[in-house]
Structure formats: C-alpha cells, structure tokens
Amino acid sequence: xxDTVDQANKTPDKVQPFAELGLRSEEYENIKDILGxxxxxSELAMYSVMWSEHCSYKSSKIHLKQFGEKKVNxxxxxxxxxxxxxxxxxGKGWAVTFKVESHNHPxxxxxxxxxATGVGGIVRDILTMGARPVAIMDPLRFGKAEAPDTQxxxxxxxxxxxxxxxxxxxxxxxxxxxxxxxYAGNPLVNALCVGVxxxxxxxLAKATGAGNLVVLFGAKTGxxxxxxxxxxxxxxxxxxxxxxxxxxxxxxxxxxxxxxIECCLEIFAQDLxxxxxxxxxxxxxxxxxxxxxxxxxxxxIQLEKVPLRDASLTPEEILMxxxxxxxxxxxxxxNINKFLAICKKWEVTATVIGEVTSxxxxxxxxxxxxxxDVPPRTVAHDGPVYQRPISKPDYLNNLVEVNNxxxxxxESELINSIIKLISSxxxxxxxxxxxxYDKYVQGNTILAYGQDSGMVRxxxxxxxxxxxxxxxxxxxxxxxxxxxxxxxxxxxxRNIAVSGARPLALTNCLNxxxxxxxxVMWQFEQSVTGLADIALxxxxxxxxxxxxxxxxTGKQAILPTPVIGTLGVISDVSTRTSSNFKNPxxxxxxxxxxxxxxxxxxxxxxxGQLGNEVTVVNYEVLKNEIEFLLAMQGLVxxxxxxxxxxxxxxxxxxxxxxxxxxxxxxxxINSNLAAALFxxxxxxxxxxxxxxxxxxxxxxxxxxxxxxxAIGKIQxxxxxxxxxxxxxxxxxxxxxLFEPYKNGxxxxxxxxxx
Numbered sequence: 001x002x003d004t005v006d007q008a009n010k011t012p013d014k015v016q017p018f019a020e021l022g023l024r025s026e027e028y029e030n031i032k033d034i035l036g037x038x039x040x041x042s043e044l045a046m047y048s049v050m051w052s053e054h055c056s057y058k059s060s061k062i063h064l065k066q067f068g069e070k071k072v073n074x075x076x077x078x079x080x081x082x083x084x085x086x087x088x089x090x091g092k093g094w095a096v097t098f099k100v101e102s103h104n105h106p107x108x109x110x111x112x113x114x115x116a117t118g119v120g121g122i123v124r125d126i127l128t129m130g131a132r133p134v135a136i137m138d139p140l141r142f143g144k145a146e147a148p149d150t151q152x153x154x155x156x157x158x159x160x161x162x163x164x165x166x167x168x169x170x171x172x173x174x175x176x177x178x179x180x181x182x183y184a185g186n187p188l189v190n191a192l193c194v195g196v197x198x199x200x201x202x203x204l205a206k207a208t209g210a211g212n213l214v215v216l217f218g219a220k221t222g223x224x225x226x227x228x229x230x231x232x233x234x235x236x237x238x239x240x241x242x243x244x245x246x247x248x249x250x251x252x253x254x255x256x257x258x259x260x261i262e263c264c265l266e267i268f269a270q271d272l273x274x275x276x277x278x279x280x281x282x283x284x285x286x287x288x289x290x291x292x293x294x295x296x297x298x299x300x301i302q303l304e305k306v307p308l309r310d311a312s313l314t315p316e317e318i319l320m321x322x323x324x325x326x327x328x329x330x331x332x333x334x335n336i337n338k339f340l341a342i343c344k345k346w347e348v349t350a351t352v353i354g355e356v357t358s359x360x361x362x363x364x365x366x367x368x369x370x371x372x373d374v375p376p377r378t379v380a381h382d383g384p385v386y387q388r389p390i391s392k393p394d395y396l397n398n399l400v401e402v403n404n405x406x407x408x409x410x411e412s413e414l415i416n417s418i419i420k421l422i423s424s425x426x427x428x429x430x431x432x433x434x435x436x437y438d439k440y441v442q443g444n445t446i447l448a449y450g451q452d453s454g455m456v457r458x459x460x461x462x463x464x465x466x467x468x469x470x471x472x473x474x475x476x477x478x479x480x481x482x483x484x485x486x487x488x489x490x491x492x493x494r495n496i497a498v499s500g501a502r503p504l505a506l507t508n509c510l511n512x513x514x515x516x517x518x519x520v521m522w523q524f525e526q527s528v529t530g531l532a533d534i535a536l537x538x539x540x541x542x543x544x545x546x547x548x549x550x551x552x553t554g555k556q557a558i559l560p561t562p563v564i565g566t567l568g569v570i571s572d573v574s575t576r577t578s579s580n581f582k583n584p585x586x587x588x589x590x591x592x593x594x595x596x597x598x599x600x601x602x603x604x605x606x607x608g609q610l611g612n613e614v615t616v617v618n619y620e621v622l623k624n625e626i627e628f629l630l631a632m633q634g635l636v637x638x639x640x641x642x643x644x645x646x647x648x649x650x651x652x653x654x655x656x657x658x659x660x661x662x663x664x665x666x667x668x669i670n671s672n673l674a675a676a677l678f679x680x681x682x683x684x685x686x687x688x689x690x691x692x693x694x695x696x697x698x699x700x701x702x703x704x705x706x707x708x709x710a711i712g713k714i715q716x717x718x719x720x721x722x723x724x725x726x727x728x729x730x731x732x733x734x735x736x737l738f739e740p741y742k743n744g745x746x747x748x749x750x751x752x753x754x
Contacts, residue, residue, distance in 0.1 A: 002315070002366065002367075002369055002371065003040045003041040003042065003371065004040060004369045004370055004371055005037075005040055005370045005371065005372075005373050006370070007040070008037050008038050008039065008040045008043075009037050011038075012037060012038050014038060016028070016038065016039070016041070016044055017044075018044060018048070021044065021045070021048035022048055022052055023044075023047070023048050023051065027047075027051060027384055030384065031043075031044070031047050034374075034375065034378050035373075035374065040371050040372065041315075041316050041371075042315050042316050042319055042364065042366075042371040042372050043371075043372050043373075043374055044316075045285065045316040045319055045320050046282075046285040046289065046319055046320075046372065046374070046379055047379060049281075049282040049283075049285050049286070049320050050282055050285055050286060050289060050379045050380060050383065051383040051384060052282075053515065053547075053549050053550065054281055054548075055281055055282050055286060055383075056383035056384065057547055058383055058384045058385055058386050059386050059388050059515035059521070059549060060510075060515070060524065060528075060547045060549070061385050062385060062386070062387055063524065063525050063528045063529075064081075064528060064547070066528055066529060066532040067081060067532055067535075067542050068081070069532075070532045070533065070535070070536045071536075071541075072535055072536055072539055072540060072541040072542070074088075074504075074505070074539060074540070074541045075089070076088045076089045076090070076504055076505065076541070077089075077505070077541045077543065078095055078199065078202065079097070079129070079202060079204075079543075080541065080543055080544070081542070081543065081544050081545075082544075083129065083204060083205060083544070084099070084125040084126075084128045084129055084205055084277070084278070085097045085098065085099035085125050085126055085128075085129050085195075085543070085544055086098070086099065086505065086507065086541070086542075086543020086544040087129060087131075087197075087202055087543070088504055088505045088541070088543060088567065089199065090458065090464065090466060090504070090569040091464065091569065091571070092459060092462055092464055093198055093199055094196060094197075094198065094199075094458055094459060094464060095131075095196070095197050095198065095199050095201075095202065096131075096194060096195070096196055096197075096458070096466055096567060096569075097126055097129040097131045097194070097195045097196075097197070098126070098192065098193065098194040098195070098468065098505075098507055098543070098565065098567050099122060099125055099126065099192065099193065099507050099543075099544050099545070099546075099565075100122070100137075100139070100190055100191065100192035100470065100507050100508065100509040100545070100546065100563060100565045101118070101121065101122050101125070101190065101191060101509060101546040102118070102188065102189065102190050102191075102509050102511060102546055102548035103115065103117065103118025103121065103189050103190075103191060104186065104187060104188050104189055104190075104511065104548055104551055105186075105550075106118070106249040106250065107153070107157055107160075107187055107189040108153065108185065108186060108187055109249050110156075110249040111152070111153050111154075111155075111156025111157045111159075111160060112156045112157070112159055112160040112163070113160060113249050113250065113251055113252060114157070114160065114189065114249055115138075115156070115157040115158075115159075115160030115161045115164075115189050115191075116160035116161065116163055116164035116252045116254070117160075117164070117225075117249070117250040117251070117252040117324050118160075118161075118189055118190075118191045119136060119138075119160075119161055119164040119165050119168075119191050119193075119252075120164055120168075120252045120254065120257050120324050120325065121191075121278070121280045121281075121324070122136070122191045122192065122193040123136070123168065123170070123193050123257065123261070124257070124260075124278035124280065124325075124327065125193070125278060125280070126193045126194065126195035127195065127260075127261055127264055127265075127278065127327075128203060128205060128276050128277060128278050128327070129195065129197070129202060129203055129204075130197050130201040130202050130203035130268050131195030131196055131197040131201070132195055132196060132197065132261075132265055133168070133170055133193050133194070133195045133261065134170070134171075134194060134195055134196050134442065134444065134456055134458075135170060135171050135172070135173045135193070135194050135445070135454060135456050135468070136161075136165050136170050136171070136172050136173070136191065136192060136193050136194075137172065137173060137174045137175045137191075137192040137193075137454060137468060137470055137565075138161050138172065138175040138189070138190065138191055138192070139175050139176045139188070139190040139192070139470045139472070139509070139563045140154075140157065140175065140176060140177045140178070140187070140188065140189060140190070141176075141177075141178050141179075141180070141183045141187060141188035141474070141511075141558070141561060142154055142177070142178075142179050142183050142187050143179065143180070143181055143182075143183045143184030143185070143187070144179055144180070144181050144184065144425075145179045145425035145745065145748045145749075146748055147181075147184060149184055149185060150179065150184075150187075151749065153187050154177075154187075154433075154749070155749070157187065157189055158433050158436055159436065161189075161191070161437065162436040162437045162438075163254070164252055164254045164257075165254075165437060165438070166437065166438045166441070167254035167255055167258065168254050168257060168258050168261070169258065169438075169441050169442065170193075170441065170442075171437075171438060171439045171440060171441050171442055171444075171445045171448065171456070172434070172437035172438065172439055172448075172449075173439055173445055173447070173448040173449070173454025173455070173456065173468065174448060174449060174451075174453065174454035174468065174469065174470065175192075175449075175470060176470060176471070176472075176563075177426075177430055177433060178426055178474070179425045179426055180474070180475075180559055182556065182557070182558045182559045183558050183559075184553060185553035186551045186552060186553050186558055188511050188548075188551065188558070188561055188563075190470075190509045190511070190546075190563050192468065192470060192507070192509075192565050194456075194466065194468055194567070196458050196466075201268060203268065203273065203275070203276050204275055204294075205275055205276065205277040205290060205291060205294055206274075206275040206291060206294035206295045206296075206330075207274070207275050207291040207292050207294070207295035207296075207297070207299055207330045207356045208274055208275065208295045208296045208297070208330070208356065209274055209296075209330070209332065209356055210297050210356055210357055210358040211333065211355060211356065212274055212330050212331060212332050212333070212355060212356040213330070213331045213332075213333060213336055213352050213354070213355050213356075214288070214291075214299060214301060214328065214329075214330060214352065214353055214354040214355060214356065215328070215329045215330075215331050215336070215339065215340075215350055215351065215352050215353070216279075216284075216306060216307070216326065216327075216328055216350070216351050216353045217260075217263075217326070217327055217328075217329065217343050217348055217349060217350035217351070218256070218260045218279075218325045218326040218327050218348060218349065219253065219256050219260075219309075219323060219324060219325035219326055219349070220307040220308055220309040220323070220349060221283075221284070221306050221307065221308050221309065221310075221313070221318055221321050221323050221326070222251070222308070222309035222310050222313075222321060222323045223309075223310045223312075223313055223317060223321065224249070224250050224251045224321070224322070224323055225249060225250035225251075225283070225321060225322030225323060225324070226317050226320050226321050226322065250322050250323065250324050251323075251324070252324045252325070253324065253325055256324075256325040257324070257325045259346050259347065259348060260325050260327065260346075260348060262346060263342060263343055263345075263346035263348045264276075264327065266342050266345075266346070267329075267339060267342050267343075270338060270342070272331060272335045272338055272339045272342075273329045273330060273331055273339075274330040274331065274332060275291055275294075275295065275329070275330040276327060276328070276329045276330070277290055277291050277327070277328050277329075278326070278327050278328075279322070279323070279326035279327065279328060280322065281322060282320065282322070283319065283320055283321045283322045283323070283326075284306070284318065284319050284320075284321070284328070285319045285320055285379070286380070287328040288301055288328070288354075288362060288364070288376075289362055289374075289376045289379040289380040290376075290380045290381075291328065291330065292356075292362045292376035292380075293376040293377040293379070293380035293381050294380075295330075295356065297356055297357050297358050297359060297360070298356070298357040298358070298359035298360050298361045298362060298363065298376065299354060299355070299356055299357060299362050299363070299376065300354050300355055300357055300363050300364075300365075301353055301354035301362070301363070301364040301365070301372075302353055302354055302364075302365055302366075303315055303318055303319070303353070303364050303365065303366045303371070304365075304366050304367050305351055305352070305353045305354075306318055306351070306353055307349050307351055309323070315364075315366045315371055319364075319372075330356060336352065360375060361373055361374065361375060361376070362374050362375070362376040362379070386515075388515050388516065388518070388521045389518040389521065390518050390521045390522045390525055391518040391519060391522055392519070392522050393519035393522060393523070394519075395519075396479075399479065399610070399611070399612035400611075400612055401599070401611060401612050401613065402597075402598040402599060402601075402604045402609045402610075402611040403609075405598065405603070405604070405607055405609075405674055406607070406674070407674070407725075408673045408674055408677075408725060408726075409725055409726065409727060410726065410727050410730075411726075411728075411730045414673075414721070414726065414730050414732075415730070415732055415736065417674070417677075417678075418648055418677070418732075418737060419736075419737070419740045420606060421602060421603060421606065421645055421646075421648065421649070421678060422645070422648065422649060422652055422737060422740055422741040422744065423740040423741065423743070423744030424602060424606055424744060425744065425745055425748060426602050426605075426644065426645075427602055427644065427645040427649055427741075427744070428740075428741055428742075428743075428744025428745040429656075429741050429742045429743075429744065429745065430449070430745065431449075431450075431742070432745065432746050432749070432751050433745075434448075434449040434450075437449075442456075444456045444457040444458075444460075446465060446573045446576055447467070447499060447576060447578060450579070450653065450657070451499065451578055451579050452469065452494075452495035452496075452498050452499055452579055452639075452640060452641050453467040453468060453469040453495045453496050453498075453499050453501070453566075453568070454467065454468045454469070455467040455468075455499060455501065455570070455573060455576055457573050462571075462572070463571075463572040463573050463574055464569070464570075464571060464572070464573075465501070465569070465570045465572075465573035465576075466501070466567060466568065466569055466570070467496045467499050467501035467567075467568040467569075467570060467576075468496075468565065468566070468567055468568075469492045469493075469495035469496050469565070469566050469568075470492065470563055470564065470565045470566075471488050471491045471492040471495065471563070471564055471566075471643075472485075472488040472561055472562055472563045472564060473487060473488060473491075473600055473643075473644070473680075474558075474559035474560060474561040475559060475599075475600035475605070475610060476488075476599075476600040476614050477523070477527060477559065477560045477561065477562060478523075478559045478560055478600075478610075479599060479600055479610070479611065479612065479613070479614050480614035481522075481523045481524075481526035481527040481530065481560060482526045482527070482529060482530035483530065483614040483615065483616055483617065484527070484530075484560075484600075484614055485527045485530040485531050485534075485562050485564070486530045486531075486533075486534045486617040487614065487615070487617060487682055488562065488563075488564045489506065489531065489534050489535070489538075489540075489564050489566070489617075490534075490617050490622050490682055490683070491641065491643050491682065492506075492564045492565070492566040493538070493540075493566050493622070493626055494625070494626070494629065494641045494683075494685065495566070495641050496566050496567075496568035497568070497625075497626045497629035497630055498577065498579075498629050498639040498640065498641055498685055499568075499570070499576050499577055499578070499639070500570050500575055500576045500577050500630065500633045501568030501569055501570040501576070502568055502569055502570070502626075502630060503538070503540055503566050503567070503568045503626065504540070504567050504568055504569050505540055505541050505542075505543050505566075505567045506531075506535055506540050506541070506542045506543065506564060506565065506566055506567075507542065507543055507544055507545050507564075507565040507567070508531065508542065508545035508546070508562055508563065508564055508565065509545060509546045509548065509562070509563040509565075510524065510527065510528070510545065510546065510547045510548065510562045510563075511548045511551050511558065511560070511561040511562070511563065512524050512547075512548070512549055512551060512557070512558070512560050512561075513549070513550070513551055513552040513557025513558060513560075514549065514550050514552055514557065515549045515550075517557065520549075520557055520560075523560040524560070527560060527562050531562065531564075534617060534619065537619035538619065538622070538623065540566075575633060575634070577633055577636060577637075577638065577639045578638060578639075579638055579639065579640035579650075579653060579654050580638055580654060580657040580658055581637075581638055581654045581655050581657075581658060581660045581662075581688055581714050582637050582638060582658060582660075582688070582714075583637060583688070583690070583714060584660065584713075584714050584715055584716055585691070585713060585714065585715075586637055586688040586689055586690060586691070586713065586714045587688065587689055587690075587691050587694060587710050587712075587713055588651075588662055588664065588686070588687075588688050588710070588711055588712045588713060588714060589686075589687050589688070589689065589694075589697070589708050589709065589710050589711065590642070590647065590669060590684060590685075590686055590687075590708070590709045590711055591625075591628070591629075591684060591685040591686075591687060591701070591706055591707070591708050592625070592642075592681070592683045592684035592685065592706070592707060593681070593683075593684075593707050594647070594669050594670045594675060594676060594679055594681045594684065595615075595670075595675070595679060595681045596670060596672050596675040596679060597611070597613055597615065597679065597681065598611055598675070598678070598679060598680075599611025599612055599613045599614060600614065600680070601646065601678065601679065601680040602644060602645050602646075602678075602680070603645075603646065603674070603678035603679075603680075615681070615682060617682075621683070621705075622683070624704045624705055624706065625683055625704070625706065627704055628700060628701065628703075628704035628706045629685060631700050631703075631704065632687070632697060632700055635689055635693045635696055635697050635700070636687040636688065636689045636693070636697070637687075637688045637689055637690065638654055638686075638687060638688045639685055639686070639687045640653065640654050640685065640686045640687075641684075641685055641686075642680075642681075642684040642685060642686055643680055643682070644680065645678070645680070646677055646678040646679050646680050646681075647666075647669065647676065647677055647678075647679075647684075647686065648677040648678060650686040651664075651686065651719075652737055652738075652741055654686060654688070655719075655734065655738075656738055656741070656742075659734060659738075660714050660715070660716060660734075661714070661715050661716060661717055661718045661719045661720075661734045662712050662713065662714055662715060662719055662720075663712050663713050663715050663719075663720040663721075664711050664712035664719070664720065664721045664722070665711060665712060665721075665722045665723070666711060666721060666722070666723045667722070667723050667724050668709050668711065669709060669711060671724065671725075672725070673723045673724075673725035673726065676723065688714055694710065717733065717734060718731050718732060718733050718734060719731070719732045719734065719737065720732075
C-alpha cells in the first residue's frame with residue numbers, strides 16, 4: 001500500500017524502520033519535527049540516504065569549515081567548495097575542473113563493478129561542471145599483497161578501472177598502489193578525474209526559474225545500488241512477506257556513459273540547461289533535493305514518469321536507486337524540444353519528470369498521490385551536525401624510534417639490501433597493472449605512469465597543459481596527522497614542479513576509520529587542520545574533496561589516508577621535464593639534504609618497524625624549493641622526486657626506461673650508507689644534467705637557498721658505488737637490479753610481467 005502524506009497525517013504512530021535505514025532515534029525525531037508529522041516511507045528513504053555520513057558529512061562538517069575560515073584568495077579559483085567539483089583558471093580562456101572521490105566499500109563487495117562505477121561517478125561529477133573529461137587517475141590501497149583477500153580484490157579492481165575508463169576513451173595517467181595490513185577487508189579505491197572547458201561553459205547544480213522543466217536523461221533506473229550510501233536493505237519497504245533482494249553495488253555501462261558524455265557536451269554547446277546534476281550517491285533523492293535546495297524555489301516531481309528497467313521497483317526504491325549513467329537537468333520550456341532532439345540523436349532516453357515551482361517545497365507524487373512534501377534544504381544541506389568526541393590515541397605514547405637496522409659494509413650486503421627493497425610490493429614496478437589502462441587515448445597525454453605526475457595537453461595551438469599528482473604516505477599521517485598530511489601536500493606539489501608545472505590548486509579524498517572512535521576523529525581533525533594551514537601558507541585553494549569514514553574491519557581502522565591531489569599548469573608542454581635518465585656522461589645531482597630518520601619509510605617497514613618522528617614542513621623552505629624546481633627547467637635533462645623507497649628507488653626508476661646505469665659516490669649524501677640509499681627524507685629531488693650546466697644550477701641553488709650534491713655520472717651497463725661504509729667499490733650489472741624490480745609484484749600475483 002502506498003504510504004502517502006495523507007496516510008502519514010492519519011497514522012502518526014505507525015512504526016517505521018528508521019534504525020534499519022541507519023538513522024538514530026534523535027535523527028528520526030528531528031525529521032518528525034521538521035515535517036510536523038511522521039515521514040512517509042518515501043520521505044524516510046530520502047532522509048536516510050541524504051543524512052548518511054557519505055552524503056551529509058555530519059561528522060566532518062564542523063572540521064571542514066576550516067577551509068572557509070582559512071580561505072585562500074586565489075585569483076585562479078573560479079568555483080570552490082560546494083559544487084560537484086572545483087574549477088580553476090589556467091589561462092588563455094581555459095578552465096580546469098578536478099576532483100577525487102572514494103568507492104571503497106562497493107569495491108570490497110564487488111571489486112569490478114565497485115571500481116568501475118567509481119570511475120563512472122567521478123567522471124559525471126566533472127561532466128556536470130560543463131567540462132569535457134580528459135583524464136583519470138586511481139590511488140589504490142590494499143591489504144598485504146600476499147593475502148588471499150588482496151589476491152581477490154586487486155585484479156578485479158584493476159580490471160574495473162581499466163574496463164570502464166578504456167571504454168570511455170579516457171587516458172589513465174597516474175595513481176598509486178600501496179599495501180598494508182590495515183587495509184585488509186577494507187581496500188581504498190579512490191578515483192580522480194580532470195576536465196577542461198572555456199570559462200563561459202561552466203555549469204552549476206541549481207534549479208532556478210519557476211516553470212522550468214526537470215528532465216531525467218541517460219540510462220533507465222534499475223534496482224542496482226539501492227542504499228549504496230547507507231545501510232538500507234530493500235526489503236525494509238513494501239510487503240515484507242515478499243522480500244526482494246537488490247544488489248547494493250551499482251552496475252555500470254561505460255558505453256552508455258560515453259554516449260551520455262557526448263550528448264551532454266552537445267547540449268552544453270547550445271546552452272540548453274539552467275542547472276545540471278548527476279545521479280550518484282542517493283540517486284534521485286540527491287539530485288532533486290540538491291538542485292531544489294541550491295535554487296530559488298521548490299520543485300514538483302511525478303515519480304511514475306521515471307523510466308524503469310525494472311517495473312517492480314517501489315517509489316522508495318526509485319528514489320534511492322543509484323543506477324549509473326543518469327543525469328538530471330533544469331531546462332527552460334522554450335529549449336525543451338532542442339534538448340530532447342539532441343538526446344534522441346544520441347539515443348539517450350530523456351523524460352520530463354517535473355518542474356521548478358515558485359514555492360519552497362520539494363513535492364513528489366506517484367500516480368497522482370503525494371508521497372513527498374519536504375523543505376528541500378532540510379534533506380540536502382541542513383542535516384545533523386555532530387561534534388564527535390576527540391582524544392589523542394594511546395598508541396602515540398608507545399611509538400619508538402627506528403633502530404638496529406642492518407648495516408651495509410660489503411658488496412653482498414649492498415646488493416641483497418637493494419634487491420630486498422626494490423622487489424618489495426610497495427616499491428616494485430607496477431607496469432603489469434598500469435598496462436591494463438590506456439594512457440595515450442585522445443592523443444594529448446604528455447606524461448603518465450612512471451613519471452612524478454600525469455600531464456595532458458589542453459590546447460593544441462598554444463601547447464598549454466596541466467599536470468596532476470596524487471600522494472599520501474599514510475604511515476606518516478598515522479605517526480603525526482598534522483605533519484603527515486602536510487608532507488603529502490609537499491610531495492604532491494614537488495611532483496608537479498619537477499615536471500615543469502606550477503602548482504595551482506588542491507583536492508583531497510580523506511579516508512579514515514569510524515568517526516565514533518575519538519582517536520579516529522583526532523586523526524581527522526588534525527589532518528584537516530594541517531591541510532587548511534599549508535594550503536593557506538602556499539596560496540593553493542582546496543577546491544573540494546571527499547570524506548570517507550567507517551573504513552575499518554571490526555575495531556581495526558585503516559591507516560589514516562588523506563589522499564592529496566594537486567593540479568599544476570604548464571604554459572608549454574613541450575618544455576616538460578621527465579624523470580628518465582637520457583645521456584651517458586650527464587651529471588647526477590641530489591637536491592636537498594638527507595637525514596637518517598627512517599620513520600614511516602619502506603625500509604623500516606620491511607624490518608618490522610614504524611618509527612616515531614615526522615619532519616615539520618617549513619612553508620618558506622617549501623616555497624623556495626618549488627620556485628627552484630621551476631627555475632631549473634631547461635638546465636636539467638631529467639628530474640625525479642625522491643620519496644618512497646629513498647634515493648635508490650628514484651635511481652632505478654630513472655634508469656630503467658633507457659637501460660642506463662650510474663657511477664656514484666654516496667659518501668657526501670650521508671655518512672650512513674643505508675640512510676643515503678633508503679631514507680625517505682622529504683624535500684629532495686634527483687636530477688641529471690649536462691656538466692656544462694652545473695655552474696648555472698649552483699647559482700640558482702644559492703638564489704633559492706637550496707643544497708645540491710653532485711654524486712656521480714650516468715653510464716651504460718652497470719651501477720658502481722663507493723661509500724666510506726664499503727670495503728671497496730661495488731659494481732652491479734643493471735639486470736641484477738632491473739629484473740627484481742620488474743618482477744617483484746608479478747611473482748606475487750602469478751602474472752607474466754612481459
């Protein structure tokens with residue numbers, strides 16, 4: 001029986017399954033106070049998904065407001081936090097929109113579809129801003145590589161990302177794969193998309209103009225993904241004697257999305273929409289309430305007009321279905337025929353399901369019966385806000401410094417130590433994964449996997465381009481959330497600058513455990529504060545982001561993982577600098593000093609240790625470093641950030657593409673050979689250059705107060721190294737290192753690296 005507003009008024013004491021839908025009793029009472037009655041089952045469904053942690057940010061809002069209080073007044077910022085994605089000006093009339101979001105829990109349940117629809121969702125967020133999506137990236141985290149759970153998850157996730165992105169014709173230009181036991185049972189599948197547009201093409205998610213039409217277009221609505229953002233079980237509604245199991249994970253169709261993208265871009269080109277929103281988390285509940293809330297009036301919706309793939313869906317299920325490849329647009333009546341004609345041309349289903357009103361209510365009917373009558377802002381934007389208890393975790397009192405690491409004194413110890421590191425899952429070559437992604441489609445990819453950042457050309461006439469990097473050492477965030485997230489920002493900016501692009505803006509995906517754990521909330525609060533502070537200091541606006549809580553298995557939370565995405569701009573992509581060694585005889589130079597702190601490093605982790613110390617980021621030093629990296633462009637042949645795995649990893653990664661080696665004297669880097677090779681001291685870059693350019697580089701280093709160390713030369717065939725810790729010079733044939741590096745991960749997953 002249909003639960004109407006009239007029925008709700010007549011049956012105030014009807015028992016409703018609010019707890020099963022993830023609502024607390026006080027939240028349910030709040031809904032009744034807002035409405036002045038009990039909610040209908042459709043209204044309850046809407047509030048339950050829109051007031052979920054995923055949609056309402058009820059535990060994080062109070063901390064995220066720092067981004068407004070410490071606002072960066074950047075002239076580049078065109079659209080900031082609050083829309084589907086931020087937009088920044090990159091010059092020459094071009095604008096870029098970018099964002100990263102999580103699809104963690106769906107990817108654990110169904111790896112392929114969870115990851116695939118994560119890509120689809122973030123692409124539509126970018127599309128709704130009026131932009132053409134031009135590239136994607138995928139920061140990933142899994143449990144231990146050898147674990148059966150990881151063996152199940154990783155291949156499916158990778159196949160889903162590749163399957164969906166490749167079909168869309170979007171190059172996948174970067175990301176990360178990191179393994180740690182804390183992610184067992186709770187992988188992190190984050191997806192980033194970047195899009196480009198002209199300034200005048202920016203679109204916003206708002207419903208304005210009484211009489212304007214609400215159009216649902218794209219795929220038909222099915223029973224997949226119902227309650228994907230909450231704890232909804234579909235049998236909570238309707239006839240409980242006939243439960244219908246619905247899949248909680250969305251099922252994607254990339255070919256339908258590709259057609260939808262082209263359809264939308266033609267609609268945008270003819271300026272046929274007043275506002276637009278994609279249907280992602282919370283489906284139609286989200287799209288209608290957010291469009292109405294951000295607009296100037298109300299909205300009337302006729303739910304029976306929604307095209308369905310499954311005629312058995314109840315009104316509640318229609319409202320909450322997260323079926324993919326759907327959009328909701330606000331169109332003036334004078335433009336509706338043109339709009340529908342374009343949809344017909346692309347064979348995209350489009351249906352007028354309602355109109356914008358001059359009132360202040362979102363009203364939804366089903367076959368003439370009123371089933372929803374709510375103030376839209378109470379659904380979309382004025383949900384509960386919690387000041388969760390916060391306390392510093394006890395584990396921080398038990399941290400100890402890294403000690404008793406193996407000493408390296410001879411050739412055997414050196415070779416074995418290097419191989420141990422570079423063949424470990426977190427350091428070993430990821431080509432067998434990235435080869436499943438198309439990184440060159442569209443023909444504008446300049447840099448991709450294997451480089452510090454991904455880079456794409458935006459304008460073929462001027463060669464204007466953008467660079468993107470994602471970074472986070474979650475171990476450092478665990479040790480010190482404030483400093484750890486700032487180290488992530490510093491590394492991400494460095495990855496942009498070494499390629500020749502200037503950092504311009506930040507986005508984030510904040511992945512944490514349960515907000516009901518005071519220790520987790522302390523990690524979160526400290527991280528957000530750290531991000532807001534460094535963004536303000538660097539003048540880089542945080543354009544938007546995503547919060548993902550409840551990433552834990554039982555009481556075991558993941559390492560706090562705030563993935564930072566940095567956008568940079570480069571005026572001419574032909575001047576970019578890659579990380580690859582190119583010329584035998586070129587000098588090899590390390591920029592920055594190397595300390596002996598192994599905290600949070602891969603070398604320490606391989607010996608069962610974590611450490612206790614995270615270096616403070618000095619904002620002025622970092623700004624000088626970025627300016628130096630940009631100023632040195634044209635003097636250096638290659639540039640590569642030194643981070644995960646330390647100097648030896650950067651050396652191997654720079655050497656492999658052209659099968660070059662190096663003759664090195666590592667004594668001046670650090671008196672401890674292990675530190676010289678494996679420490680992950682931040683603020684360092686590995687460069688190669690013609691010896692004739694060294695004097696100019698030294699002058700620039702003096703200008704920007706940077707330390708540089710010429711440690712050797714590029715050579716063919718082998719690595720030769722001397723150090724005071726070594727009994728004699730050690731020579732290593734390049735294949736002795738290249739093969740373990742290339743096969744370290746493929747052996748674990750039993751795949752062919754070739």
